[in-house]
Amino acid sequence: MTNPNKRKGTAWESSVRDHLNGELGLLGEDGKIRDPFFWGNARRPAQEGARDVGDVHLVPFVLECKDVAKPTIPGFLRQAVTEAGHAGFPFGVAVVKVRGAAVRRGKVYFTVATWTQVRHVLGMDTDSMRKLYGFTATVRGTNTERWYLSCEMDAFAALVEDVRAVYGTEVIRAVR
Template identity: 55%
Template structure:
């Protein structure tokens, strides 16, 4: 019998992948890739051991999926950023499941640094970027390494689509593999 937590994690990763691929129009109504060889497709990554490359590759983002009760967001964000570096992607983010809600209502967490780099690549003022993609700020004490921003998977899907459409490859390390 498989580890039940591993099964839940795999189901969450697959749900995120399937949601983003459908939102971006990369699959048909049966979930089959329109272009199986496209680097734009959202894919679950193979486990890499000590040099883990994250759970989901959604160029230019590496997504670290979390389906747990107890959040440890700042730690998870650091993990996602390390894994993005291992995978050769410029941005690492965390996608946390919200119990009893749809995939679209999952929470996407990013560091202040990543948020700023994405905003600058899009050339948007702070207020516009925050409002357009539904970002909220979590400030945890005076330690700025524990500060982060959060949005929903639905709003992140819009951000991903806009980033791919508006930011030329090579800007901020963007590359569609």
């Protein structure tokens, strides 16, 4: 019998992948991927042990998905950024399940550095980025490594589309 926590985590990862593929219009009417070879599909890569590459790849993002009762966001973000580096992706974010809520209400967390990099890619000022995607900031103490920004999953899907529109085919080259 498999570990119940592992099953729960795998189910969350699959839900995140499927939801984002749906939001990005990548599913057919039957609920299946239209083009399994399309570079832009959200995918769950095979795990690679000590050099883990994240739970879900959604070019140009690596998503570290967590379904836990007591989230430790700064640790999840460190893991996401590290795993994005292992995978060769520019951005790592953490996606945390909200208890009792639909997948679309899951929270996507960004380090301040990642959020700033994405904001620069989009050519947006701080207030515009915050308002357009519904970001909220969490600031704890003076250690900026414990600061982060978050948005809901559906806003993240829109952000991914916008980043891809700016990057264009450069996204594909960046992760090859």
